Amino acid sequence: MKKKLLSLLLITVLVFSLVGCGKKAETPVDTTDEGTEAPETETAEEIKVAMVTDEGGVHDQSFNQSAWEGLQQAEKDLGVKVSYKESQQDADFAPNFESLLDEGNDLIWGIGFKLSDAVMDAATANPEQLYAIVDSSYGDNTPENVVGVMFKAEQPSFLVGYIAGKMTKTDTVGFVGGIAGDIIWGFDYGYQAGVQYAAKELGKEIKVLNQYAESFSDVAKGKAIATQMYQQGADIVFHASGDVGNGVIEAAKEQDKWAIGVDRDQNDLAPDNVLTSAIKRVDLGVYYVTEELKKGDFPGGKTITYGLEDGAVDIAPTSNKHVPEEILKSVEDLKEKIINGEIKVPYNEETYNEYLETIK
Template identity: 75%
Template sequence: MKKKLLVFLLIGVLVFSMAGCGNNAEKPKSDIKVAMVTDEGGVHDQSFNQSAWEGLKKAEKDFGIKVSYVESQQDADFAPNFETLLDAGNDLIWGIGYKLSDALLDAATNNPDQLYAIVDFSYGDKTPDNVVGVVFKAEQSSFLVGYIAGKMTETNKVGFVGGTAGDVIWGFDYGFQAGVQYAAKELGKEIEILNQYAESFSDVSKGKAIATQMYQQGADIIFHASGDTGNGVIEAAKEQDKWAIGVDRDQNYLAPDNVLTSAMKRVDVGVYNVVKDLVEDNFPGGQTVVYGLEEGAVGIAPTSDKHVPKEILEEVKELEKKIIDGEIEVPYNEETFKEFMKTL
């Protein structure tokens, strides 16, 4: 009897010890904290910052984690904002946009035990183990909306308004130009593309001024890739009763009668998936995750069928397959655009 009692006591101690070890090893999901630093566009930019926040909010709902953000008013805010979120005890800190790349790398280097992630930037083979980059083949969705613009322009003149020049926005720019020229080749005509950068992702009035001038010069469709600045482009489209093409999110709701389509870049999907990996203890540190058409993270907006004819949407589906299969290699900068033009 005494031996049986001793066995039961030992089993009880063992079970209790194992349970205690499990609780210490695995952090409860409700205690996981994830935060993000926006660029100067802010979390309500109707574009990629807002999309990133939507991804975090979905993760909060699905996984029971805690999420937050701090907004940057200027580039000088990036470093102190990262420091603020570090002091707040976040498990993962995001930088939204390539403009935060230097500040995030400094923070990650100085705090090797802290996890970081960045949207729209890759450190390549120099990516620290505590950092993951998330990039998108935005040139692919830009090509598709460029094709739509080329097929639907009535003036044979379209426009592109960029935010700040650089690798990320060049992808939108040259992808769009390639799509327009692909359509022009099919139609056997020439289409002029007006092009200007606002050098800002937050200057709504400048976006409006640039777009208004383009419309007055004869453009009837303008694609923007300029964050909050693009809201000015859409305002101009409404005032001039012309077409605008949105970016990152489906922006038709901003001007239902004037936003023709949008080049979707699902930042929310990228952010959500990395947080999911974190929760499941599979954080892809030291890597760059790439999203494109094949992953369903870029494409045209769901509301495109409101204004784009069915036959053109069918052609877009065929183009998507050709891009995924590698039959069409969409350019993402000036050099690759020149090579692409040789194939037409």
């Protein structure tokens, strides 16, 4: 009896010992040599980048669309996940930023200077969240979790203004702006400066008609303003007005006149009526900053400004469809003069008046 009981006790101990060994074997053991990293068992967390548009939306054929194209390219090249929220009105800005914050985005863009206050408010309330804004600078007050991206828009505007001045048959051209302010003034006065540079070369006077729509989304107003300008004798009208510019281009088609596009190459909107476009590569700016984020080098706390020297502004590649070769050669010379500082392109009324004194 005692032998049987002893045997049962030994069997019980053996069983529990085996079970215990089995459980212990399920725990991973680091068998790597000292100084050698164990292989990673988890994939890197996906980086998410999103943007908030102004009221023009991602199909404005202008800077919102260009920004979205930059993010789409970043998704393709860098493997980041991208998305956007469209704003129908200014009141949508703050809720859109909050929504993208809740969705866990690593970087949130505000596209356009109209979102400046909303970006600053969001960045101040969420100091651990990264933000970026196109066409706005906070200068020395830029938070460390924010980067501003600006462009020397006056430079390509000068070039298309020069083309307009060289090609006008009526000696009257026009400019349609979106909302007046520092950003659009750069397009406006840069364009006027280019027109007057051409006028001086030609030894004649060229009139520039000028009007602001005070909107980036009112297509009908853009069309009405441009139509009036054409009826007043303008044969070329440049716009810097987001979706409003689609109305300008539509007016050019109906009146069989020239329009000059902005931000993107807009020749595809009216191949026979878009003479050239002042390119502002918002897509490149968005892409470059997103690339820095991917590298772990987010350039927070400052403003980055891109110009001709960076290849971020220029005239449209389709310009050779309608602009004579000799004028395009002159444009190339002007680019070099701008880059080396021989021509200082104005960006507001004060610098424009100073510029006019230099070409008298």
